Amino acid sequence: MQSPDTDPAADFLTRFFAGTGHKVELRALDIVDGPNGPESELKGRTFTRRPKQVRCFITDHAQLNIYFGCVTREGGGTKEHCREVVALWADIDFKDIPEERARERVAQFPIQPSLVVESGGGLHLYWLLTAPELASEFSIEPILRGLAQALGGDRKVAEVAHIMRLPGTVNYKYTPPRACRVLDAYWDRRYALRDFERFAEQSRLAQEKGNTQGGERIPKTMRHRTLTSLAGSMRRRGMSQAAIEAALLVENATRCDPPKPEGEVRRIARDIAKKPAGESDDGEPKPTDPWGAAESMATFLSGEEVGAEFLDGEKRLVARECVTEIFSPRGLGKSLFALWLALVCALRGLRVLYLNRDNSRFVVKGRLRRFGAEPETPNLKVITREKCPPLTNALAWATFPYADYDVVILDSLDAAAEGVGEQDSTKPVESNRTTLGYYPAREWPRGIGSGQHREDRSTFSWERGDRGPERHHL
Secondary structure (H helix, E strand, O other), X not given: OOOOOHHHHHHHHHHHOOOOOOEEEEEEEEEEEEOOEEEEEEEEEEEEOOHHHHHHHHHHOOOOEEEEEOEEEOOOOOHHHEEEEEEEEEEEEOOOOOHHHHHHHHHHOOOOOOEEEEOOOEEEEEEEEEEEEXXXXXXXXXXXXXXXXXXXXXXXXXXXXXXXXXXXXXXXXXXXXXXXXXXXXXXXXXXXXXXXXXXXXXXXXXXXXXXOOOOOOXXXXXXXXXXXXXXXXXXXXXXOHHHHXXXXXXXXXXXXXXXXXXXXXXXXXXXXXXXXXXXXXXXXXXXXXXXXHOOOHXXXXXXXXXXXXXXXXXXXXXEXXXXXXXXXXXXOOHXXXXXXXXXXXXXXXXXXXXXXXXXXXXXHHHHHHHOOOOOOOOOEEEEOOOOOOXXXXXXXXXXXXXXXXXXXXXXXXXXXXXXXXXXXXXXXXXXXXXXXXXXXXXXXXXXXXXXXXXXXXXXXXXXXXXXXXXXXXX
């Protein structure tokens, strides 16, 4: 019988989590008979960074399946305890895709993985990152979903708290047991998170379509909308409440992840069945006046909302599809804060344009150096007051290359509006509105900018999204 190789397993974790500060989670799972077939049962768990403890844990659970958390932990093993993301990952199961075809997909994939692990029943792929990312970074899970979609992999692994089988251990799901081992390792092959943005976009588009294609999993945030849409389609064809309810219960049980409570599914079927046949596919009548949009408590409270997606991780200052403004009296350091935030966003892999209409090259250059910026600092570009066009120059802003940047910072709004706010405080706002009006609704840059508004200073941002800009005050 095969036994785990503790040294390669410990060495793998040491190299995999190099540069991090939090602990690594290990789990020992046994395969037991459950009511619906074989299932995993937790037999052991530890959180450590010490190779010796890793070896002891593997030795103590040598006859069990050993897994590791792909993201470092602090205080537990759930999503809220995840801290540092050092790699992206995917899992291709040979039960779903024949082995030869799976290997062909990996070989032809446009971004080659840093590590390829043979799990015993499939391939685990890892793309190492140039620097650890915060687990709270909004784009991590959409990218994981996009990678799974592109490779035909398991979508269940597309969450930051997921655990994967540890190389150097044994897969006891099979008889005889199979080794889990590293096939290819290119530890110097590392990527920036922005290299995978295309996969996040593919994942987002798939969700926007409602995942209504047969066999696609329906995520929690899309369950109510998708089931209501399906019910509306069936009602449009004249199906009865009983038929709609039966179909929705099957869709909910087989595709929703996780399934909605059956009572809520039956309520959707009941509410849609009350509507005359032939109404819109989403199950809602198209109102002839704005008051027709009023929703019952059943519909309103059961709807699931998607929370804001913050671009700056735990700082939670800059959100996608929002325009952020910061106000305070003069002299409190808003310009320094905006410049610091520009550098932080750039170091996180976002493409940043910093526009300063207030200060000269000499001043901005000195501040950047004090913040630690270097000539090799990636993704950050600067235009100072000598060359930055004012917001009142409509022709210049009409040609703004919005596709080139994720974050745009403007300091300050009043200076960018050529001081017109001193005479009329509405003029900077009007200039800003005119500028934002040039961007197509689906092409908004993301980011944060700073400006001055008479006695106060403000920071605002515009971002790429479907809704266009929104504004809120901090």
